[in-house]
Amino acid sequence: MDYAINKFGTTAIEGRADIYRDAYAIYYSKGEDGFKGSNHWYKTFYPMFSDPTMTEESLKTEIDKIVTAHCNEFWTATNKSGIDYYVSEAREKMAWTGGGAGLNQGLQDSISQERRSLLYNDVLPGVFRQIALKINMDNETKLRAEYKALSDYLNKTVAFSVTDTKKTYAKHQVRFSPLNDKAEIANWTGKFKDDGTLNTAFTLYGHMVAGSPNKLDIYAPDADMEKDEPVKSIEFKVTPPAVEIVITEEAGRLTTLITQRSSSEIVSNFLVEDEYKSYFPEDLYPLPLEHLLSQQPISIPRDNVISTSLSGSWDAGTESGTNSQGAEWSTSYRYDVHNFDLNLTLNVNMELPVIGTDKKGLLLDGAGTYSYTVTVTSVTTGYQEVPAILEKAWTDSSVTRTITFTSTGDVALYTSSRAIDSSKGVVVYPEGIDNLETLGVILEFENPVNQISAKANYYTKTIWEDGKEKEETDSGPVNIDPGAILLNGSKIYFRYPVN
Numbered sequence: 001m002d003y004a005i006n007k008f009g010t011t012a013i014e015g016r017a018d019i020y021r022d023a024y025a026i027y028y029s030k031g032e033d034g035f036k037g038s039n040h041w042y043k044t045f046y047p048m049f050s051d052p053t054m055t056e057e058s059l060k061t062e063i064d065k066i067v068t069a070h071c072n073e074f075w076t077a078t079n080k081s082g083i084d085y086y087v088s089e090a091r092e093k094m095a096w097t098g099g100g101a102g103l104n105q106g107l108q109d110s111i112s113q114e115r116r117s118l119l120y121n122d123v124l125p126g127v128f129r130q131i132a133l134k135i136n137m138d139n140e141t142k143l144r145a146e147y148k149a150l151s152d153y154l155n156k157t158v159a160f161s162v163t164d165t166k167k168t169y170a171k172h173q174v175r176f177s178p179l180n181d182k183a184e185i186a187n188w189t190g191k192f193k194d195d196g197t198l199n200t201a202f203t204l205y206g207h208m209v210a211g212s213p214n215k216l217d218i219y220a221p222d223a224d225m226e227k228d229e230p231v232k233s234i235e236f237k238v239t240p241p242a243v244e245i246v247i248t249e250e251a252g253r254l255t256t257l258i259t260q261r262s263s264s265e266i267v268s269n270f271l272v273e274d275e276y277k278s279y280f281p282e283d284l285y286p287l288p289l290e291h292l293l294s295q296q297p298i299s300i301p302r303d304n305v306i307s308t309s310l311s312g313s314w315d316a317g318t319e320s321g322t323n324s325q326g327a328e329w330s331t332s333y334r335y336d337v338h339n340f341d342l343n344l345t346l347n348v349n350m351e352l353p354v355i356g357t358d359k360k361g362l363l364l365d366g367a368g369t370y371s372y373t374v375t376v377t378s379v380t381t382g383y384q385e386v387p388a389i390l391e392k393a394w395t396d397s398s399v400t401r402t403i404t405f406t407s408t409g410d411v412a413l414y415t416s417s418r419a420i421d422s423s424k425g426v427v428v429y430p431e432g433i434d435n436l437e438t439l440g441v442i443l444e445f446e447n448p449v450n451q452i453s454a455k456a457n458y459y460t461k462t463i464w465e466d467g468k469e470k471e472e473t474d475s476g477p478v479n480i481d482p483g484a485i486l487l488n489g490s491k492i493y494f495r496y497p498v499n
Contacts, residue, residue, distance in 0.1 A: 017107060023086035024111050026093070027074045033081070034073055041127045049131050050138075067119055071112040154205035159242040162216065162234075164196035169232070169247065173219040174198060177233075180211030188213065189225070196247075207238060214238075216245070252351030253304075254362060256297050260440055260493040263294040270316065270333075276323050279380055280316055280333030284405040284452075285486045288314070288335035288374045293492065304346035306368070312337050318379075327384035336375045344368030344413055353432040354420075361433040362496055364441060366413040372486070375404045392465040400457045401478060407486045409448040415496065416440045441494040448486050454478035 027034040044066065048059060073079060074086075083103070164170065169192050176188040188210060192198050207213070214237065217230035236243055259266070266287060271278050292312045300306060313336045320330035346366035354361045381398040416439040419426055427434040458474040 017111075019087060019090050020083075020103060020107060021111055021114075022090035022093075023083065024074050024115070026089050027079060027081075027086050028115065033079070034070075036070060038123060038127050038130075041124060042130060045127065046131050046134065049128075050135055067116060067124070068112075071116045071119070072108075075108050075112070153240075154208070155203055156240050157201050157203055158207070158238060158240050160200050160202065161242070162192070162198040162245045162247065164192065164247040166247070167194075167196035169218050170194050170196045171221045172231070173221060173223060173225060175217050175219070175225055176210070176213035177215045177217050178211055179213055183210035183213075191221075192218075204238065204240065212238075252360060253300070253349045254351070254364060254441065254496070254498070255300050256498055257293070257300065257441065257443070257494045258297045258498050259290055259294040260495050261290070261294065263291055266291045266294055267314075267316065271319055271331075276325075277327075277329035277331070277380075277382065278319055278321060279331045280319070280378060282333075282376050282378050282401060282403055283335075284374055284376055284403060285372075285407075285490070286492060288337050288376070289340060289372060290492055291335075292337050292340060298342065300346070300349065304349050304366070306342055306344040306346070306366075308342050310337065310340045310342075325384070327382060329383075330379075330381045332379045334377045336377075338373040338375065339371065341371045342368065342411065343370075344411060346413065352428070354436060355429070355432045355434045357420075359437070360497065361417070361436040362415050362438045362441070363428070363433075364413065364415045368411050368413075369409070370411045370445065371406075371408045373404070373406045375402065377402050386462070394463050395460055396463070397458070397460040400459075401454065402457075403452065403454040403478065403480065405482065405485060406451045407445075407448050407482075410446040412442075412444045412446060414442055414444070416442050416493070438496050440496050443492045443494065445486060445490045446488060448488060448490070450482035450486055452480050452482040452485070454480050 026032060029035060030037070045063060048054060048062060054062070075083065079086075162174075171194060172192045174190050174192065175185075179185065179188055187202075187206075190198060190200060214235055216234045216236065217225075218232040218234070219225050219228060219230050223231075234245060234247070236245060270280060270283075270287070272281055291314055292310060296310050296312060298306060298308055298310075313334065316333040318330055318332040320328070322328050344366050345368060346364065348363045348365045350363045351360045352363065353359075377400070379398060379400050381396075383394065383396045386393040386395055417426075418437055418439060420435050420437050424435050426436045454477060456476055456478050458472075458476075460472045462470045462472075
């Protein structure tokens, strides 16, 4: 009896499961709402497979999410007809008798899993193969198109021309560089024509195979290109359809400020001589600054911004002699420039040929500020007999003067020029200047603010005939007008042209 009851219970449970399987199968059969054929899966999954941003893991996760939702659709509100409807359909189609009780989550999951397995094992593999085939075909089509585009691009002919406007390199030899071992050297070697032009052509592929040379080396007409260095190298960038190089003479510029007078010329005739004694004047300007600049020329950077600080000293040595009255004298001079700071920006610095001549003219204009501090030390000595009524005496005396001068203000830097023909005007063209002669360059000091401090130390030693001696010392300020030293509009002159 127990066996019979158990057997009956098992059969009843299996029957309930089978009726739900049949109802589930009807919902997913062709013509019903739940049917999804291979075409549907293809259209659903193809965009995902062809999305380059999706990783393999995210693709698997998204596919399983869609498949699982599809397999559970029968049990959800997506099934608009409802589960009972399809159970009734199953009874009618399959001639089922009895109720449909006993549906639970475990049974739902089991039936859904069966369909999930069916899709992964029987339906989707074919879909995935079709998708892979389509993607491979699309990729091959794209690859062929890209290959053709690349092939067409690499086979483009690039016209290469060089024009030397001055014909400086007429008949000169040329060679592209650098070239690799695969390059046919002769194909990348040539010569300028008499008119200063060079024309050739190459494909991008040939250029790449030869090592992608990016320089044109120019050699002398009789040079051995295997041994000699090029006289000029021109870098270029390959930009289809043509590379056009024009060699022009680079506009010149002033690069250095060199004083018109040499250092020896500046200090020549510095000693002042008269019938009583000779002496060095206590020159605070221009001698110290001009002499310093003659020994330390100022370089002009390519950006035309001058920012320099110079210091230096010079000692004239000691000059001595005897005057017509028999008195002995000596004098010495020394300057110490503690700093000459010059900060100046040039708005224009350009050389252009002077039309109709073999000379060049300079266009130069700039402004800035300066500061200048110099100390001058002068020593004057004398030895002479002092007239006396009763007893002879001799004096040995000296005066040491120390003067420190400081000046700050503005500066302007410009050219000194004149018209070659005073009856005509000066005209500047892009290719040159007409009727202009540049004589030099001027540094002009403007709005100076001057300060000075000066002191004199006196020493006298008197020796009488009987051997007695007396020494005396004294000191005091020296009155000098600072405004009379470096005046507004004071100038220092520099050479042009500079050799």
